[in-house]
Amino acid sequence: MKALASLPAGVDEAFGLVERFDEALLSGFGRLGDEHRERLDALALVFASSPLGPAVAEAIAAIGRSEFISRYFLALASARVALLGAAHDALIAQAHEALGRTAPAGEEPPPLPPARSATALASVQQWLTELAIAGLKHLEETTVAPFAATLESLQADPELTGLAALLTGFSNELLRSIPASRQPALPGFRWGDLWSAGMVRTQQLPGASTFREAEGTLTPLGLDIQTHDNFACVLLYGVLDDGGEPRTVRIPFAGYKVDLIAGAGVWDLFEPYSEPILGALENHKTLRIAQAELRANGDLILRSPPKVGGLADPFAAAGLLSPLPCPPPLLRHPVHIAEPVRLPGDHGLPLAMERLAAGTELTESIVLEAPELLGLLRFDRGGWRVQPLCVRRQKDFLMSGEGLAGVRRKLKQHPLEILKERAGRLLRRKV
Known part of the structure; x- marks a missing residue:
């Protein structure tokens, strides 16, 4: 395990870029200072020669002009996901080398059909965009609570279970933290993970595996x-x-x-x-x-x-x-x-x-x-x-x-059974 004592090249740098992005997400893209803008410019430079480069550069330039459109935030979320994906691959390669293993190849997911739950997914993008503009540490209940209706639509679609579960936890955590400005510390990295994962999954869901x-x-x-x-x-x-x-x-x-x-x-x-x-x-x-x-x-x-x-x-x-x-x-x-x-x-x-x-x-x-x-x-x-x-x-x-x-055998009461019984009573009363 001595081979795992140091990190692969570039992993620390990737986490540093993600941390600086998360600071902007907490502060709010609607109130970026010069320091935040410089850090976003550094992100654009990292992706300059990649397929994401043009979209990331366009998004950062547009947000700098206060043009807050969902597709720009989608590009930034994709960049954050890509950075951590690259770190993941480097770390997995390090672990497999230390363990003497070769990983079997994974599968590429199919693209998300645009007609599937398009309205609900567009609402997710809009809500996540509003969170980013306001800043996660400046949220009020009026920003978070209205998402409940969209969340209900997601939960009703079996194909969107993963996205719905992610956003259920995220929205509930945000509501528990309001007003976030009064919290002694905020989980910026985790909230950045949830925000960016939710945003990119409006474009592509994990596909069904063979x-x-x-x-x-x-x-x-x-x-x-x-x-x-x-x-x-x-x-x-x-x-x-x-x-x-x-x-x-x-x-x-x-x-x-x-x-x-x-x-x-x-x-x-x-x-x-x-x-x-x-x-x-x-x-x-x-x-x-x-x-x-x-x-x-x-x-x-x-x-x-x-x-x-x-x-x-x-x-x-x-x-x-x-x-x-x-x-x-x-x-x-x-x-x-x-x-x-x-x-x-x-x-x-x-x-x-x-x-x-x-x-x-x-x-x-x-x-x-x-x-x-x-x-x-x-x-x-x-x-x-x-x-x-x-x-x-x-x-x-x-x-x-x-x-x-x-x-489980010692449980005197099973909450699920109690909830089912109460639901049955309510239904019988309505009939």
Whole structure:
């Protein structure tokens, strides 16, 4: 891991340009000072010889004349996404070299058909443009709240789920921070990520990945759980043996929720898959997979609930770890790097414990005392870190998520059931 101690050439510079852009986004493009304008000119110089160069130069010149049109901000958002995408590629190449891996090729997404939800996507662009003009640290409720109607339209379109989830979290976070001018500190980098990702996805959404039929035995490696008040995303990492060469896969689950649904109660959203998956984690068992789609991006999409199999040995399976395919350009960002790794306890990298769900079995002391761990190699806070998934103990192992089944059984009330019951009462009253 010594090869990861320094960053590839150009990565620091890319982050510096992004940071200066985010300062302008926080301050507001409607109130740019000379210093901000000079920093935007530097951005134009970086892209001068690239395909984005003319669009970025035109946008910066026009904004300098106070011509605030959505397509100019789209060009700037694209430049920010491109900078972080280039940093992502350099970091992935560094990680693969350190691990002795070669990543399989990813897929290029198809362009977004212009007729699909065109009105809602145009409204997204206009709202994000208004945020940029006003400045994220100068927002008022009257700027953010009206977006709720557009957001509802996005949430109703299954093809726009990813964009809707992103903007749901972003708008809610902005509303919680109002008035932003009174906040002691603002997450400028994250807000810049959300703003630019939302803007470019009005032009191109992550396309549907190609897939092949898959069945076989999955050895779980652990859970990665990310939620906010209105959305939950859970990834089960594992090694799939389908009769060919075993490969590392992710089983994704995602869905909208309300803030009352949290912790182990989130798994009520993912029935009928929750019980066998949590049962396999709890009892250190494999999962027998049938009728699944193995997508080119490494996602294993279940069509039917898996069955619990025999005893699992994640550390034996980890000898067969393979790199996950590189994501399409739109999704390349250093924060999304998640390279499955098997490391000795003295690997020397900082731990990304903040990425683990609240109440996780893997406390920092347990991880530090473990002689060996399985985890995800991440890039965050300016350097490489490891998010633990599973640790070896003296006689067995401890895996992230293995205690969820027990916690779920002890729940006296399941918020999702209560909400469904209340909704049913309201509907019966109306009838």
